[in-house]
Amino acid sequence: MRRRLAVVTVGCKANFADSAGIASRAMRAGFDVVPAGNPADVLVINSCTVTHRADRDSRALARRLRRGNPRAVLVMTGCYAQTSPDDRSLLPEVDHWIGTGEPEALSGLLRALAADSPPRMETPSGFAVDRLLGRTRMFLKIQDGCDAACAYCIVPKARGGIRSLSVADAVESARRAEEDGAREIVLTGIHAGRYGTDRGDRDGLAALLETLLSETSLCRFRLGSVEPLEITPKLVALLAGRQRVCPHLHVPLQSGSDRVLQRMRRPYTADRYRERLQRVSSEVPGIRLGADVIAGFPGETAADFEETMKLAGGGLLSCLHVFPYSARAGTESAGWRDDVPAAEKKRRVAMLRDADETLREKYLAGQMGRTLSVVAESARGEDGWFRGTSENYVDVAFRSPGCRVGELVPVRILAVRGRTLTGEDAGGR
Ligand code: SF4
Incomplete structure (x- = not known):
C-alpha cells in the first residue's frame, strides 16, 4: 500500500500555492496525497513567519499534529523553517526541518520517506493537486521572492530575490487547470506586481493577465496582493473591462x-x-x-x-x-x-x-439585491445549500438545487449574516 502524505498550510496565498508544489513533488515521489485532517503517514507543515503570531501558530500546529498522529513522520518546511533553524530545539515533535531555500533537500527527503512505494508515472496538473488538498479555486504562483527592503520584513531573507514563472508555463498551468474544471485561478506571488521584472519586462503582471485571458475561456482570474504603485493603468483597464477578472484587490497600506x-x-x-x-x-x-x-x-x-x-x-x-x-x-x-x-x-x-x-x-x-458570481466551494447539508466565494471576495452561503461543487453560480443576494452574504441561485446559467 502506498504511504499517505498530507500538507498543512499556515499563512498567505503564496504559501498555499507552494503547498500544491510540495504535494506534486510528494506524488512524484510515490505518495498518495490526502487532504489535511485525514490519517497520513507523513505530515508536512508549510509554515509561515510573517509575524510572531505566525511563528507561534506554526509551532502550535506541530504540537497538535504530533499529539493526534503519534506515529506519523512530521516535516516542518516553509518560511518559519527557513528563518528560525534555531527553534528546532523548541520542537522535538518535528522529525525533519527543511527551509524554503532547500527544495532539492525536500524532494530527496520525500523520495526517501516514500521509498517503499513505486514512483508515479504521471505528474498531476496543478489544479488536480489543489483538489486533493480540498480546494476548488486554483492558486497559481506566478512569482516568488522580493527585492524590496521594507524595514520590518523578513520575507526577502526567507525567500530571496524575485523569480518569475515563464508566461508559457503560466498559460500551460491555467489551460490545464481549466480543462480539469477550475473556474477560479488566483494569481499569487510574494510581490506579484513585480512579475517579470527579473526578465526586464515592464507591466509584466498586466501583460500576463491579458495573455491568460486570451488563452482561456471559462475560468476567472483573481489577483492577490498588489502594491499601490504597481496598480498600472493597464491593470486598471483589465479590472474594469474584462468580466473574467475579479473586481477585488488587496493593496498593502501599512501606515497612513x-x-x-x-x-x-x-x-x-x-x-x-x-x-x-x-x-x-x-x-x-x-x-x-x-x-x-x-x-x-x-x-x-x-x-x-x-x-x-x-x-x-x-x-x-x-x-x-x-x-x-x-x-x-x-x-x-x-x-x-x-x-x-x-x-x-x-x-x-x-x-x-x-x-x-x-x-x-x-x-x-451594499451587496443586497445584487447578483454576484460565486464559485461553489463546498456543499452544506443535503438540501441544496452551498458556500463559496464571490467575484468580489465575499463569503456567500446560497441555495442552488442541482449545483455542483466547483461551478460558478449567479447568486442573488438576499441577506447579510455576520461576515457572510446569503442568497439563492439567480438562474440563467
Ligand atoms: S514588499 Fe512585501 S515582501 Fe517585499 S520586503 Fe516589503 S513587505 Fe516584505
Missing part, C-alpha cells in the same frame, strides 16, 4: 503617515496611495479593496496614527487586516527601539479593527 511610511521604507506617500485607490474605485465601481495595516511601528506618534485612521477608515477600503508591530529578528527595524507601549499598541489595533468592522458592514450591506 508619510513619516512612518518613509521609516518603513515603503516607496509611496499617503496621497499617492489614496490617488491610486481613487482611480481604481472610480474605474471599477463596486471593487472590493482591502489592505494590511501595521499599528504601533517604532516612532509612530498619536498624530501619525491619526493619519492612518483617516486613510484606512476613510471609505476607500472595505476591509483591513490589522497587525500590531512586532520586531522580527534579522530585520532593520529590529534594531530600533520598539517605543509604542504595549497598551497603546493594543488600543490602536482595536481602533483599526473597529474601523474594519464598520467598513465591512457597509460594504456587505
Whole structure:
C-alpha cells in the first residue's frame, strides 16, 4: 500500500500555492496525497513567519499534529523553517526541518520517506493537486521572492530575490487547470506586481493577465496582493473591462503617515496611495479593496496614527487586516527601539479593527439585491445549500438545487449574516 502524505498550510496565498508544489513533488515521489485532517503517514507543515503570531501558530500546529498522529513522520518546511533553524530545539515533535531555500533537500527527503512505494508515472496538473488538498479555486504562483527592503520584513531573507514563472508555463498551468474544471485561478506571488521584472519586462503582471485571458475561456482570474504603485493603468483597464477578472484587490497600506511610511521604507506617500485607490474605485465601481495595516511601528506618534485612521477608515477600503508591530529578528527595524507601549499598541489595533468592522458592514450591506458570481466551494447539508466565494471576495452561503461543487453560480443576494452574504441561485446559467 502506498504511504499517505498530507500538507498543512499556515499563512498567505503564496504559501498555499507552494503547498500544491510540495504535494506534486510528494506524488512524484510515490505518495498518495490526502487532504489535511485525514490519517497520513507523513505530515508536512508549510509554515509561515510573517509575524510572531505566525511563528507561534506554526509551532502550535506541530504540537497538535504530533499529539493526534503519534506515529506519523512530521516535516516542518516553509518560511518559519527557513528563518528560525534555531527553534528546532523548541520542537522535538518535528522529525525533519527543511527551509524554503532547500527544495532539492525536500524532494530527496520525500523520495526517501516514500521509498517503499513505486514512483508515479504521471505528474498531476496543478489544479488536480489543489483538489486533493480540498480546494476548488486554483492558486497559481506566478512569482516568488522580493527585492524590496521594507524595514520590518523578513520575507526577502526567507525567500530571496524575485523569480518569475515563464508566461508559457503560466498559460500551460491555467489551460490545464481549466480543462480539469477550475473556474477560479488566483494569481499569487510574494510581490506579484513585480512579475517579470527579473526578465526586464515592464507591466509584466498586466501583460500576463491579458495573455491568460486570451488563452482561456471559462475560468476567472483573481489577483492577490498588489502594491499601490504597481496598480498600472493597464491593470486598471483589465479590472474594469474584462468580466473574467475579479473586481477585488488587496493593496498593502501599512501606515497612513508619510513619516512612518518613509521609516518603513515603503516607496509611496499617503496621497499617492489614496490617488491610486481613487482611480481604481472610480474605474471599477463596486471593487472590493482591502489592505494590511501595521499599528504601533517604532516612532509612530498619536498624530501619525491619526493619519492612518483617516486613510484606512476613510471609505476607500472595505476591509483591513490589522497587525500590531512586532520586531522580527534579522530585520532593520529590529534594531530600533520598539517605543509604542504595549497598551497603546493594543488600543490602536482595536481602533483599526473597529474601523474594519464598520467598513465591512457597509460594504456587505451594499451587496443586497445584487447578483454576484460565486464559485461553489463546498456543499452544506443535503438540501441544496452551498458556500463559496464571490467575484468580489465575499463569503456567500446560497441555495442552488442541482449545483455542483466547483461551478460558478449567479447568486442573488438576499441577506447579510455576520461576515457572510446569503442568497439563492439567480438562474440563467
Ligand atoms: S514588499 Fe516589503 S513587505 Fe512585501 S515582501 Fe517585499 S520586503 Fe516584505
